[in-house]
Amino acid sequence: TQLLEQSPQFLSIQEGENLTVYCNSSSVFSSLQWYRQEPGEGPVLLVTVVTGGEVKKLKRLTFQFGDARKDSSLHITAAQPGDTGLYLCAVSTHTGRRALTFGSGTRLQVQP
Amino acid sequence: DAMVIQNPRYQVTQFGKPVTLSCSQTLNHNVMYWYQQKSSQAPKLLFHYYDKDFNNEADTPDNFQSRRPNTSFCFLDIRSPGLGDAAMYLCATSPPGRGTSPLHFGNGTRLTVT
Numbered sequence: 001t002q003l004l005e006q007s008p009q010f011l012s013i014q015e016g017e018n019l020t021v022y023c024n025s026s027s028v029f030s031s032l033q034w035y036r037q038e039p040g041e042g043p044v045l046l047v048t049v050v051t052g053g054e055v056k057k058l059k060r061l062t063f064q065f066g067d068a069r070k071d072s073s074l075h076i077t078a079a080q081p082g083d084t085g086l087y088l089c090a091v092s093t094h095t096g097r098r099a100l101t102f103g104s105g106t107r108l109q110v111q112p
Numbered sequence: 113d114a115m116v117i118q119n120p121r122y123q124v125t126q127f128g129k130p131v132t133l134s135c136s137q138t139l140n141h142n143v144m145y146w147y148q149q150k151s152s153q154a155p156k157l158l159f160h161y162y163d164k165d166f167n168n169e170a171d172t173p174d175n176f177q178s179r180r181p182n183t184s185f186c187f188l189d190i191r192s193p194g195l196g197d198a199a200m201y202l203c204a205t206s207p208p209g210r211g212t213s214p215l216h217f218g219n220g221t222r223l224t225v226t
Contacts, residue, residue: 033214040219040220040222041219041220042116042202042204042217042218042219042220043155043202043215043217044217045214045215048214088154088155099143099145099157099160099167100157100215101157102154102155102156103154104153104154105152105153105154107152
């Protein structure tokens, strides 16, 4: 079983719609990161959440870390075609070394 | 700009023919990583270097080896590529220690095995 399960796996929506993607685990983490990967490029960090219940906003993106620090969500308001990409949550599973384990990913396509 | 550069962007090799992928960084980060990403999947860690200290993941096949001659460069050697090794290979770096600094990824090398 995957350490981090992301849902949905695929999402195709129209420009202007709202959406939420989820990252779930049975393990507790000290922090969790969200990355976005565009086709043909490497992942780029969007946000790091550290405190249980924490909410962070990045323009139209809202990230939340669960109270128990086992799960996280990413909400996008009024999606745009530029939001298209693979959204990955990731946690460190190697003490002191920051080697990340990634979730299964959510592939988002926003149609104009 | 400081960055992580992978060469080549696209590599085609024949079944069983050794291939080397390269990664360089100008960030002066101590830690370098190699990830394998197959189509529609998440990146999977193969190994990482903490300075010259090599850390292999338990499920990384013996077919995959790595070299880090200095801080700036890291190589991924695939000794006898199989069709199942076709993937995007991503190099990443990070500074040392605990904390929440991000990994800095290169744009990857897409490997095709014919």
